[in-house]
Amino acid sequence: IHHTENWQMNEIVFFVEKNLKKSAVAPERFQQVVSRLLGRGIICYGDSQIESELYNDALRTQALLADFFSVIGAKLIHEQQFKYFRLYPPGVGTLSVELDDENVDHSMRESLTQHETACVLVLRLLYDQAVQEGNLDDQAEVHITMEALHTTLQTRLKRSLPERVVERKNIFSKLRRFKLIRMSSEDDLEKPESWLAIRPMIVGFVHADALDAMTPEATEAGNA
Numbered sequence: 001i002h003h004t005e006n007w008q009m010n011e012i013v014f015f016v017e018k019n020l021k022k023s024a025v026a027p028e029r030f031q032q033v034v035s036r037l038l039g040r041g042i043i044c045y046g047d048s049q050i051e052s053e054l055y056n057d058a059l060r061t062q063a064l065l066a067d068f069f070s071v072i073g074a075k076l077i078h079e080q081q082f083k084y085f086r087l088y089p090p091g092v093g094t095l096s097v098e099l100d101d102e103n104v105d106h107s108m109r110e111s112l113t114q115h116e117t118a119c120v121l122v123l124r125l126l127y128d129q130a131v132q133e134g135n136l137d138d139q140a141e142v143h144i145t146m147e148a149l150h151t152t153l154q155t156r157l158k159r160s161l162p163e164r165v166v167e168r169k170n171i172f173s174k175l176r177r178f179k180l181i182r183m184s185s186e187d188d189l190e191k192p193e194s195w196l197a198i199r200p201m202i203v204g205f206v207h208a209d210a211l212d213a214m215t216p217e218a219t220e221a222g223n224a
Contacts, residue, residue, distance in 0.1 A: 020064070055084070
């Protein structure tokens with residue numbers, strides 16, 4: 001069995017190196033791209049020079065990356081319009097869990113807390129509203145105030161952000177890491193007029209069906 005595993009691994013290495021020669025991407029760079037996707041789940045062009053270079057390398061090796069991740073059942077998505085790659089773990093397409101769902105298996109991915117899930121759902125709702133109203137900027141982002149986020153959380157989900165500032169910062173830090181938002185400053189979280197930008201990546205992160213939990217009928221049923 002040990003020899004079989006070594007043979008299979010050598011075959012995989014040979015396949016990767018053979019295909020990398022066609023793309024002019026060094027094996028070390030390919031490994032960095034794979035590590036970035038496995039570690040953070042997304043590579044977005046323009047967020048930094050390093051990430052832009054990784055995006056370009058991912059673009060050159062897109063087919064190989066897709067085959068590589070498919071071996072473990074993961075799915076690589078390339079959003080050409082907004083220039084980012086997102087890796088979905090096995091069995092995961094987009095965030096489609098409902099609030100307070102304790103039956104969802106989060107073992108293969110980083111789970112969201114109830115507060116984080118509520119924020120993500122509201123951000124997707126506000127983004128969709130802005131799209132319908134034509135209120136996108138040149139980067140297809142939607143700018144909202146903290147007050148608007150608080151108000152929508154309360155009116156649509158009957159929820160509020162945690163009282164402790166450190167918990168709120170943790171929420172927005174994770175949302176920034178998922179590249180769902182940009183913020184003026186985490187130090188301004190307590191200021192109603194401070195702003196954040198909802199990035200177009202929110203569309204690929206939250207399935208539209210998840211917004212069904214935010215309809216007035218669903219909200220009333222959930223709080224009955």
